Amino acid sequence: MTDIFKDFITQLAEVNKQDMNRIMSCITTHEIKKNTIILSQGEVCTRFYFLEKGCMRTYYITKEGQEKTRLVSFDNSPVTALTSFITQKPSVEYIDALEDSELLSISYDDFFILLNEIPSWALFYRKMLELAFAFQNRRIEDLVTLSAKERYEKLLKEQPHYIQRLSNRVVATYLGISQETLSRLKSK
Amino acid sequence: MTDIFKDFITQLAEVNKQDMNRIMSCITTHEIKKNTIILSQGEVCTRFYFLEKGCMRTYYITKEGQEKTRLVSFDNSPVTALTSFITQKPSVEYIDALEDSELLSISYDDFFILLNEIPSWALFYRKMLELAFAFQNRRIEDLVTLSAKERYEKLLKEQPHYIQRLSNRVVATYLGISQETLSRLKSK
DNA sequence: AACCCTTTTTGACTTTTGTCAATGCACAGG
DNA sequence: CCTGTGCATTGACAAAAGTCAAAAAGGGTT
Numbered sequence A, B: 001m002t003d004i005f006k007d008f009i010t011q012l013a014e015v016n017k018q019d020m021n022r023i024m025s026c027i028t029t030h031e032i033k034k035n036t037i038i039l040s041q042g043e044v045c046t047r048f049y050f051l052e053k054g055c056m057r058t059y060y061i062t063k064e065g066q067e068k069t070r071l072v073s074f075d076n077s078p079v080t081a082l083t084s085f086i087t088q089k090p091s092v093e094y095i096d097a098l099e100d101s102e103l104l105s106i107s108y109d110d111f112f113i114l115l116n117e118i119p120s121w122a123l124f125y126r127k128m129l130e131l132a133f134a135f136q137n138r139r140i141e142d143l144v145t146l147s148a149k150e151r152y153e154k155l156l157k158e159q160p161h162y163i164q165r166l167s168n169r170v171v172a173t174y175l176g177i178s179q180e181t182l183s184r185l186k187s188k
Numbered sequence C: 001a002a003c004c005c006t007t008t009t010t011g012a013c014t015t016t017t018g019t020c021a022a023t024g025c026a027c028a029g030g
Numbered sequence D: 001c002c003t004g005t006g007c008a009t010t011g012a013c014a015a016a017a018g019t020c021a022a023a024a025a026g027g028g029t030t
Helices: A003-012 A017-024 A082-087 A108-117 A119-145 A148-158 A160-165 A168-175 A179-186 B003-012 B017-024 B082-087 B108-117 B119-145 B148-158 B160-165 B168-175 B179-186
Strands: A028-032 A037-039 A047-053 A055-061 A067-074 A094-097 A101-107 B028-032 B037-039 B047-053 B055-061 B067-074 B094-097 B101-107
Touching: A003 A017, A003 A047, A003 A119, A017 A108, A017 A119, A047 A108, A055 B119, A067 A160, A067 A168, A067 B119, A082 B119, A101 A108, A108 A119, A119 A148, A119 B055, A119 B067, A119 B082, A119 B119, A148 A160, A148 A168, A148 A179, A160 A168, A168 A179, B003 B017, B003 B047, B003 B119, B017 B108, B017 B119, B047 B108, B067 B160, B067 B168, B101 B108, B108 B119, B119 B148, B148 B160, B148 B168, B148 B179, B160 B168, B168 B179
Parallel strands: none
Antiparallel strands: A028 A101, A037 A094, A047 A101, A055 A067, A055 A094, B028 B101, B037 B094, B047 B101, B055 B067, B055 B094
């Protein structure tokens, strides 16, 4: 059940059995229905989430009321408004489920207790931050260097599951273009 | 001389005198002339840099030959192609000096030796990653939610030194717009 | 002051993308 | 089997931003 998460941790840092049990003792599981919002703008992100199965989205709503997607997460990845989680300040982002999903979570307090208690957890966290940084780095690179059309083509080539599994509307807000523009790009 | 860096570290993590001396023993200083490139696309970033004084820029060159700026760093901030540094793989980014600058640096090997040797250095690194993540998060948010004009106005309001200290050309590549568009936005 | 070199501004035009509105389509719930 | 409701597509037009070229404005050097 929580094996997916164990594997994920182990890929980043070796954890002995005892430590792993300690980590797992802090974990809560959640079944989330499609369209459920697990974090709203203005709320503090008090838990670290990991998505075992399903699909979730981290997004903003602009003052004009438009949804803009920062990140879409699929099975086997962390899903957290990290900035809010780290600082324990209100989030500017929403997180919701695009499909029925299975989540694990750890509270902020436990997360940081583990950090001091278990060196391999600290290593795991550091590696995760490094990966998150690198991912965002590429995202900025794409947004700054590519046109809408090029961003779509790159996504189609490198992450075809985004386009297969998500609605046009969500893909468009992820690419930072309008639904109509995306629809026109697709029909070529 | 290296006091600026010491202060920077101390703000993120408490370091005792002995550890600080150990850290400082790994440090090299550099005087960099304006327009010097310290890292090119395709090179591995083998040192972690910290900018004590001056101004440096991290940027890409697109296949059309256009410069696109990911980040501009002023006095008292880290300046490193972190993704390349962490993975020790070739960088996609260039780093150059926009002004005469004073840098410190630590080699990759020393950096990771310190990480295992000195817990407060590990904490410093973790906090730095957290800050870098949060910064990039905001950058993505701006790129995704704001128009060129709004990005310019936000920069003018929140980081006026960018506009005062940098050439139009650099500001434009940072905002992801053309020089001419920026010039027109300014004249309103 | 005169020169060169770079940066900035301006104008005319093109391309890209967005907006609004209408239509078609598909699926969930009664 | 009908009927909404939301999503996708298409068309016509508008707005935003880019491109190219030329002129103007600075900045430093002799």
